Amino acid sequence: MQQLLDLVVNKIMEKKTVPAEQTKKQKIFSIIGLCVALLIFGGYPLMNKYREANPIDRQCTIESAEVFNDSSGTGGISTSGTELKINTTDCGTIYVDHSVTPKKSYQDMADELNQYQGQRVTLIFPPFQLPGTRDTVLTGYGYRL
The missing domain is CATH 2.40.50 (OB fold (Dihydrolipoamide Acetyltransferase, E2P))
Structure with a gap:
């Protein structure tokens, strides 16, 4: 019994953790979030420059x-x-x-x-x-x- 317990403990200790991969839904939300951030931080200054250049x-x-x-x-x-x-x-x-x-x-x-x-x-x-x-x-x- 002790040998079986040692074997199980060794197998558990050897098991490496694998990072969880993003699901397709998570990837889509990440891309959408990045696009929104780019529009906000890049679009607003560009909009102001356009407004001043085209009165x-x-x-x-x-x-x-x-x-x-x-x-x-x-x-x-x-x-x-x-x-x-x-x-x-x-x-x-x-x-x-x-x-x-x-x-x-x-x-x-x-x-x-x-x-x-x-x-x-x-x-x-x-x-x-x-x-x-x-x-x-x-x-x-x-x-x-």
Whole structure:
């Protein structure tokens, strides 16, 4: 009996563990996960570069322009930013927080646009926009006179 027990123990000790192979389903999920990660980390910067390189011009009638200070936050973390707020009659309200217009302060841009109240000015927009947090508001890149 002891010999049989020793033989079984020796066989168990000799047995090597083989790493478990992925099933077909696991491989598919791994590939899908990798593709999603590549789209997120590679696609977002490429999308931003495309948006900046291919702006769309749109004629809008200027009502007013002002510098808008936006601040928000909860739980001790707050964010603030300055934007150019352009009110138009036919394009809605446009917030410019990233300008492709020649380097001017937002106040200088607001003063310049207010000189064109009631007139049509070419505003610059990204080729597509993701839904924003404000109601019926567009995000623009600036203007051309």
